[in-house]
Amino acid sequence: MSLWIDILRWLHIIGATVLFGTGAGIAFFMLMAQRTGRADLVAHVAGTVVIADTIFTATAVIVQPITGVLLAQAVGWSLSEGWILLSLLLYVVTGLFWLPVVRIQIRIRNLARQAAIENAPLPAEEKRLFRIWFACGFPAFAAVLAILWLMVTRPEIGL
Numbered sequence: 001m002s003l004w005i006d007i008l009r010w011l012h013i014i015g016a017t018v019l020f021g022t023g024a025g026i027a028f029f030m031l032m033a034q035r036t037g038r039a040d041l042v043a044h045v046a047g048t049v050v051i052a053d054t055i056f057t058a059t060a061v062i063v064q065p066i067t068g069v070l071l072a073q074a075v076g077w078s079l080s081e082g083w084i085l086l087s088l089l090l091y092v093v094t095g096l097f098w099l100p101v102v103r104i105q106i107r108i109r110n111l112a113r114q115a116a117i118e119n120a121p122l123p124a125e126e127k128r129l130f131r132i133w134f135a136c137g138f139p140a141f142a143a144v145l146a147i148l149w150l151m152v153t154r155p156e157i158g159l
Helices: 002-036 039-075 082-117 124-153
Strands: none
Touching: 002 039, 002 124, 039 082, 082 124
């Protein structure tokens, strides 16, 4: 049973690392591309971001709750423990910010591609969408950091 727990814990940590790292990397590269004002560069980076979110983030989003529930069961933690419930609530909050961001970054990619094809500057709509996209990242990122803290410390929380 110990090997099973170790594997589940490892998979859960890898999933958390992928969510955190991919999120931070995506935010950094999108911000750097946006700062150039170059439609071709924004289109390329946003296109890569859409692919990365599909491959890495979406996979981790699916794996995390599965490994989390299996790990809790294997270790004997009740899913009604306060730190687990709070982690799950924060996970939902993260998802509520991430899902619109996925649509927004696809729209940013498409607007930037069109501007690049037309050799035009990035349109105002793309800049507005980027500001929304960027703003959504703060609460989502804070929630992920809080979840990581909860997983590491497993504090006694009465809910």
